[in-house]
Amino acid sequence: MHKSVGIEGATRILVKRDADIVLVCQRARSLAADLKFSGNDQVALVIAISEIARNIILYAGEGEIFIKTVFDGDTPGICIVARDQGAGISDVSLALQDGYSTGGGLGVGLPGARRLMDEFEIDSKVGQGTTVAMIKWNR
């Protein structure tokens, strides 16, 4: 994961209900537009964030998402950190496989988000919560 990942200087949005997902997506989209991301990349970013935000509401009840601009030299990117204090994920590599769901879903949210972003990392502890950090670069 790139050294610029983190929550310092980021915009923090509480995620509790569906309307908050819309807010997070709008914020990410406008930041991506400011940074001249292509239309496709803006959509990819928004889909990834909405999946991670949806998981927070479904599996943790509530959480927070931090959004900020980062740079790798001259290359801008968007860094997303999603954090909750829910039940956590007992087997992260299993949760990252297509089709794995404990919630009766398709099980494509996490693996899909990973594919849509350039950098992706999950840190989760059972009983403590889950943090997903991801970056999309505008290369």
Ligand SMILES: Nc1ncnc2c1ncn2[C@@H]1O[C@H](COP(=O)(O)OP(=O)(O)OP(=O)(O)O)[C@@H](O)[C@H]1O
């Ligand atoms: N924030 C979270 N806290 C606890 N468990 C989580 C969290 N996010 C994901 N999980 C676990 O990982 C599994 C896989 O998540 P993923 O988003 O890939 O699929 P899904 O939410 O079950 O279905 P889909 O997203 O396709 O509707 C979930 O079923 C759940 O068990």
Ligand SMILES: [Mg+2]
């Ligand atoms: Mg999901």
